[in-house]
Amino acid sequence: MKRRIIMSMLAGATLLASTLLGATPAQSTDAHVQSSGRPTQFTDVPPEFGSDWHDPITAAPPVTRPSGRSCDVTLAEAQFRDFAPYKGTYTPPEGCGDRWSKVVLRMDGKVKGRQYDRLGYLHVGGIEIFRTSTPQPSPDGIEWSVEKDVTRYSDTFRSGHDVEMLIGNVVDDTYTGIIDVKVTLTFYAGRPAATPDRVLTPTDGTITTPRNSERIVAEVYATGSGGGCEEYWYLTVPDEAPYSCKATGGPYREVQIKVDGRLAGIAAPFPHVWTGGWSNPFLWYVVPGPRAFDVKPIEYDLTPFAGILNDGRPHRIEVDVVGVPEGQTGWSAPVNVLVWQDAKSTRVTGKLTTHTVGDLADSSTYAPGSEHRLDTEGAHRLTVAGYVDTSHGRVTTTVRRALSNTSTHRWTDGENVDALQATWADDESVTVDGRGPARTTRTHRTYTMDGTTTLGADDRLRTVLTLGDRAAVTVTRHGRRTAWSRLDDTYTGDATWTVNVPRDQRHAVGTTSERYRLYGPEGCYDRSLTSVQGVLTEDRRGC
Structure with a gap:
């Protein structure tokens, strides 16, 4: 084989x-x-x-x-086509205090064409809060989402930090799938x-x-x-x-x-x-x-x-x-x-x-x-x-x-x-x-x-x-x-x-x-x- x-x-x-x-x-x-x-x-x-199938589940x-009041923060929004990481900044949310009952991370992704599975990470202030791999797409395209309870990292979220995310990828004439993701944090008061x-x-x-x-x-x-x-x-x-x-x-x-x-x-x-x-x-x-x-x-x-x-x-x-x-x-x-x-x-x-x-x-x-x-x-x-x-x-x-x-x-x-x-x-x-x-x-x-x-x-x-x-x-x-x-x-x-x-x-x-x-x-x-x-x-x- x-x-x-x-x-x-x-x-x-x-x-x-x-x-x-x-x-x-x-x-x-x-x-x-x-x-x-x-x-x-x-x-x-x-x-x-x-050429198409059900979205990953x-x-x-x-x-x-x-239940109750919540605040959303966009942590990263990027298209990955190579090995250049996304770099951004994080600012704590306004309106939900600085001590939360829960913090939930959500990543929404989409990709279409031809692509391998890829491994990715997300760092806030140098702390790794999320690691993931990706599904392989259909020619017509797929969408998927991942949620994670990240409340344990509340100390990190109480101050502003640099953000780095990478899903290393290769896009060329053969491997055409660009990995498009958005990551948000929801803070619950x-x-x-x-x-x-x-x-x-x-x-x-x-x-x-x-x-x-x-x-x-x-x-x-x-x-x-x-x-x-x-x-x-x-x-x-x-x-x-x-x-x-x-x-x-x-x-x-x-x-x-x-x-x-x-x-x-x-x-x-x-x-x-x-x-x-x-x-x-x-x-x-x-x-x-x-x-x-x-x-x-x-x-x-x-x-x-x-x-x-x-x-x-x-x-x-x-x-x-x-x-x-x-x-x-x-x-x-x-x-x-x-x-x-x-x-x-x-x-x-x-x-x-x-x-x-x-x-x-x-x-x-x-x-x-x-x-x-x-x-x-x-x-x-x-x-x-x-x-x-x-x-x-x-x-x-x-x-x-x-x-x-x-x-x-x-x-x-x-x-x-x-x-x-x-x-x-x-x-x-x-x-x-x-x-x-x-x-x-x-x-x-x-x-x-x-x-x-x-x-x-x-x-x-x-x-x-x-x-x-x-x-x-x-x-x-x-x-x-x-x-x-x-x-x-x-x-x-x-x-x-x-x-x-x-x-x-x-x-x-x-x-x-x-x-x-x-x-x-x-x-x-x-x-x-x-x-x-x-x-x-x-x-x-x-x-």
Whole structure:
């Protein structure tokens, strides 16, 4: 299979889970879509994809919005046709105060013609508040929208800043799609939300936190991208295996954050599949893979290191991706640091009391044959604990994180059959023990990928793929559960097209679906979408 040619080229709700997992794409509107529990059915499905299809849509819930007064600010409005970033300025809104109950970002985009999927970011005052990728357009054009709750960045929004946005793109005689976007912020007046007091980003790799910081959380927008093999890191193989994407140690990846060179946090990266992924853009034209339009940051609780960070000096904050061959690019991992301060203290002292790093297990076993096979197992553990002496007493934070990954990669000579079955687990517990009963938040994240691409003798390429994004969150106090949530976002697709022919001769067919379920003590959300040959054939809402 000509993977290096066919695969895409990237340039560059009040429930607890909604809060922890961040943003949700806005829902496309369509006159045929019903909001009842009954499915929407269509009868005019074409025999194959044409020159136009339904606008991209996801099953994720929209961002909930408070009632009452609101103010809008246009943050960016640009057409991206190259790698020149949009540069502008942000001014805080007038008429909604400077403490908001919610701040919602909305990006509206449109593109037509021929174009690859592209990766983009949006910075305000150097803080990355949004990362996204784009859908691939139809010749007749598509429109889509993404919404994100960005209330956590309220500290940044309270003063004027420079704005930079980039969706790197190439427009020429072949790739004609100009990406046209507008980004707005809506500020809702009312009772102020509880947000970090400061939002910081490293300067020259270092950060200086306020000396009265009592809680510190880092977030990393980690993406393997750039059009090279790290875009498909989960398919890479060791040097001895005959495959087009190589990585010395195989496909295990782990995103680490370090404070002054000391390991401070570990996480499993989400296996993003962009809208040209798995050699088959027809899988993604209507229903994208989970998180494709809304890249969620990895969060690390660095509070155990507050006693070190609060000394008034700059400290190095670094991100490493385990498994990337030395000197190879392909990962982007910008860092924000969110800080909560002790309003009644000018100085919060503390100490790191526990720092236990488990052995990193990372093994890949290659078995040659008519069907090559690579079995990979990886695992890692980290426990850190520390205390801070605040105006309300000593508070101890203990963070435990355990990662595991198993995968089986099978392929034939020429990669005409290429299959992967993989699971990533990321288990985390954060216990805060201070005044009152100890509070423990346990989060179990599971990501799954099960797919096969087959290229037949007639150049018909078929991809069958299932992706899963799941999370279970439980909060306990003194051993009693006080909050919980469950998320299950599952995508399935089956698409076939003829490669190495002009666009109008591809004779592509495809069925894709997504079911997004979110449960918690305050209720549930359950929505299913199905598209066939680019037509939305079902929109079912449950609960």
